[in-house]
Amino acid sequence: MADDLLQRKYTLRFHQLDASGDGVLSRADLAALAQRVIATAGEAPTSAKAEAVRRADDGYWQAVAALAGVGEDGRISLEQFVDALSAANDQHRLMDFAAPAITAHAALADRNGDGVVDLQEYRSVYTGLGADDATIEASFRQLDVNGDGVVTLDEWLASATDFYTSTDPHAPGNLILGQF
Ligand SMILES: [Ca+2]
Numbered sequence: 001m002a003d004d005l006l007q008r009k010y011t012l013r014f015h016q017l018d019a020s021g022d023g024v025l026s027r028a029d030l031a032a033l034a035q036r037v038i039a040t041a042g043e044a045p046t047s048a049k050a051e052a053v054r055r056a057d058d059g060y061w062q063a064v065a066a067l068a069g070v071g072e073d074g075r076i077s078l079e080q081f082v083d084a085l086s087a088a089n090d091q092h093r094l095m096d097f098a099a100p101a102i103t104a105h106a107a108l109a110d111r112n113g114d115g116v117v118d119l120q121e122y123r124s125v126y127t128g129l130g131a132d133d134a135t136i137e138a139s140f141r142q143l144d145v146n147g148d149g150v151v152t153l154d155e156w157l158a159s160a161t162d163f164y165t166s167t168d169p170h171a172p173g174n175l176i177l178g179q180f
């Protein structure tokens with residue numbers, strides 16, 4: 001049984017990943033999200049950054065599908081997703097598949113290639129996922145741990161580690177995907 005806070009965070013993540021909105025997760029959902037983020041960013045679909053996002057998001061799917069005990073073409077319910085992430089967290093290997101996805105997304109979001117992501121860059125990538133401006137700005141503020149106005153990969157990974165693994169209700173990274 002997952003910790004209640006983790007369960008609520010994983011539920012939020014499930015709904016974010018369920019691109020088709022039909023309440024089950026499939027490989028196509030992750031692929032659709034990757035395509036959407038790449039397109040919104042204005043990245044050429046054949047670029048190395050775009051390919052890295054597709055590969056990392058598919059790796060995320062493959063890991064969750066394996067944890068849930070379904071094949072890569074299987075479908076995963078909310079309950080299976082929460083259980084899969086909880087199991088991965090218990091085994092301290094959740095970030096093994098979450099971190100590569102974050103790394104690829106952070107590289108894509110760094111539109112001008114200066115090694116950090118500013119709010120404008122962050123917005124340009126994540127408006128594609130349907131969040132409103134206020135939510136996007138709030139998540140950016142959570143990611144920007146030291147508050148200097150830009151998000152480094154280390155900050156992004158630290159916040160995401162909070163989100164995925166912390167049972168502390170006050171962990172700042174809890175809110176990187178918005179309120180829940
Ligand atoms: Ca940048």
Ligand SMILES: [Ca+2]
Nearest residue numbers: 144146148150
């Ligand atoms: Ca910062």
